[in-house]
Amino acid sequence: MRIREEQIFQSSALESGWVLNPDISDSGELYLDDGFWKLRTRDVADKSDFPERSARSMGSTERDPMWVGIATGPKALTKSEAREMINAILLSQLRRQTILQRSYMTVAQFAEHKFIPEFVESKTFFGRIHYHSILKYIVNPEDVDRIFQAYTVPRRTRLRPIADWPYLGHLPLREVQPETVRNLTSFVLKEGYSTQTVAHIRNVISTMFTHAAKEMCFGGENPARPVQLPKVNRLQQPILSRTDMVRLIKVMGYPEREMALIAIVTGMTVAEICGLRWKRVNLSDEETLTSNDEVVPPRTITVREEWVRGQLIDVAKKRQSNYTIPGSLLPFLRRLIGRGEFAAPDDFVLASRLGSPINPSNVLARKLKPIGKELKIPWLSWQHLRRFHRDFLAEFGIGFQDQMAGLVHAVSSSELDNAAEWRSLVEMELPY
Numbered sequence: 001m002r003i004r005e006e007q008i009f010q011s012s013a014l015e016s017g018w019v020l021n022p023d024i025s026d027s028g029e030l031y032l033d034d035g036f037w038k039l040r041t042r043d044v045a046d047k048s049d050f051p052e053r054s055a056r057s058m059g060s061t062e063r064d065p066m067w068v069g070i071a072t073g074p075k076a077l078t079k080s081e082a083r084e085m086i087n088a089i090l091l092s093q094l095r096r097q098t099i100l101q102r103s104y105m106t107v108a109q110f111a112e113h114k115f116i117p118e119f120v121e122s123k124t125f126f127g128r129i130h131y132h133s134i135l136k137y138i139v140n141p142e143d144v145d146r147i148f149q150a151y152t153v154p155r156r157t158r159l160r161p162i163a164d165w166p167y168l169g170h171l172p173l174r175e176v177q178p179e180t181v182r183n184l185t186s187f188v189l190k191e192g193y194s195t196q197t198v199a200h201i202r203n204v205i206s207t208m209f210t211h212a213a214k215e216m217c218f219g220g221e222n223p224a225r226p227v228q229l230p231k232v233n234r235l236q237q238p239i240l241s242r243t244d245m246v247r248l249i250k251v252m253g254y255p256e257r258e259m260a261l262i263a264i265v266t267g268m269t270v271a272e273i274c275g276l277r278w279k280r281v282n283l284s285d286e287e288t289l290t291s292n293d294e295v296v297p298p299r300t301i302t303v304r305e306e307w308v309r310g311q312l313i314d315v316a317k318k319r320q321s322n323y324t325i326p327g328s329l330l331p332f333l334r335r336l337i338g339r340g341e342f343a344a345p346d347d348f349v350l351a352s353r354l355g356s357p358i359n360p361s362n363v364l365a366r367k368l369k370p371i372g373k374e375l376k377i378p379w380l381s382w383q384h385l386r387r388f389h390r391d392f393l394a395e396f397g398i399g400f401q402d403q404m405a406g407l408v409h410a411v412s413s414s415e416l417d418n419a420a421e422w423r424s425l426v427e428m429e430l431p432y
Contacts, residue, residue, distance in 0.1 A: 030082060030083060035070065035071055035072040036067060036068070036069065036071055037067075037068040037071045037077055038066065039066040039068055040066075068082050068086060069082055069085060095216060099219040102173075102215075102218075103172065103173045103174035103217060103218050104172050105217060106169060106170055106172055106173070107138070107139060107169050107173060108140070110173055110208070110212060110217060111144075111208065112143075112147045115208050115211055115212075116131070118215070119211050128148070129308075130309070132309070132310075137165075137184075137197075137201045138169070138205060139167060140167055140169050165187070166183055166187050168205075173209075173218045174218070176223045177223050178221075178223045178224075178227055180223060181202065181223050182227050184201065184205075185198050185201060185202055188201060189230075191369060191378070192369050192372055192379045192380060192381070193369075198229055202224050202227055202229065203224070205224040206222055206225060209223060209224060238384075239384070239387065239391060240377070240384055240388045242392075244375075244377060245388060245407060246407065246410050248260065248371060248372075248375060248377070248380070249261065251371055252367075252371060253367070255358050256368055258332060258350055259273050259382075260385050261332055263382065263385040263386050263389060264386075264389045264404070265329045265389070265404055265408070266301065266323040266325075266389070267323075267390065268303065268386075269306065269382075269386065270360045271307055271308050272303045272306045273350065274307035274350060274358050274360055275305045275307035275357065276301065276303070276305075277305070277345065277349065278344065278345050278346075278348075278349060279291065280296065280304060280305075281300075281301050281333065283299065283330065285298045285299065286298055290345070291345065299324060300322050300323065301325060302320075302322050302323075303320060303321050303322070303323065304320055307358075307360075312357070326401045326405070327401075327405060328404050328405040329408070341355075
């Protein structure tokens with residue numbers, strides 16, 4: 001018996017590249033037997049397995065009749081109702097078999113062939129960027145970048161795979177259990193990532209498996225649902241001391257040193273720092289004009305753009321601001337522009353060796369986190385650096401810049417005084 005629902009399942013399976021061969025015969029006979037509706041079916045050999053033999057030469061095996069329902073009495077089923085019940089039974093069997101077969105897809109295959117083209121593609125640009133960023137914690141980042149080439153603007157900055165990271169991409173969907181997701185979230189927390197980042201990871205996994213269940217690629221409980229994350233009391237979050245900051249900056253290199261210094265001295269966000277271009281920085285004692293005739297006051301940084309998930313976007317008007325460049329930060333900025341490369345007005349203040357903006361996620365994973373772990377500060381993040389600025393400002397008030405000048409002087413390295421040596425240090429860094 002071929003029903004319309006079965007044809008839909010078959011068509012969907014073939015379009016997805018997953019061969020569906022249900023153990024349900026194409027024909028059956030509904031008959032009355034001793035007051036009950038029963039279905040007699042036969043198992044017919046699959047012709048695709050025997051191309052050299054004709055359908056007539058292949059045998060068939062009669063199954064035991066399937067009991068359908070009562071045919072007599074007050075609760076008797078009509079023949080039409082019996083057929084509907086059979087359709088429901090066959091449909092349920094076909095659904096289970098479809099889920100069983102499709103659930104052998106790996107998480108990476110499902111992301112590439114189902115989740116991203118069917119679910120993520122329908123999101124807004126920034127929604128796609130969000131999934132692009134978070135999926136890199138779940139599936140090998142190089143695979144995610146390759147898959148997303150058709151759905152987002154190509155990014156010159158890449159997040160490389162991290163050794164020992166418990167990626168889920170190689171696992172079949174059927175093998176992903178709550179313990180699997182819990183292992184990933186626990187690992188990310190131990191690496192020092194924020195609870196908010198881990199929540200994003202868990203939520204994206206949950207969304208993936210919700211879509212997998214809808215597409216009959218997964219059966220059972222969503223493996224991300226039982227996973228609980230610790231609640232963070234922001235008032236009790238660890239804070240960086242002045243001693244911590246001195247220790248950190250002393251062992252930092254380019255570009256995390258400059259990012260940290262700009263953050264703690266000015267209070268700029270990491271997105272504003274990475275999106276900062278030289279035309280927005282005035283190191284002189286006189287006003288300058290940008291290409292669109294905007295005045296930049298002396299020794300001032302004007303924030304008009306930010307680098308967000310691989311895109312340079314305008315900041316909201318209410319967040320446009322000017323930051324005075326204090327004497328403690330001025331030498332570092334002059335060294336940067338003195339490199340000779342990427343010093344044009346539209347060049348980025350912090351640039352990779354290719355001139356592209358610095359990727360804060362890459363720097364966080366490959367530089368900031370390892371430094372934090374080495375110095376027993378595994379929770380270190382860009383947010384903690386910016387909070388240090390706020391705490392320091394609240395503590396010293398009008399004497400903030402004097403205190404900051406003393407801190408910067410304590411970590412200034414004589415090896416960076418020479419522009420040639422500075423350039424060689426930058427060239428030794430891997431591209432971001």
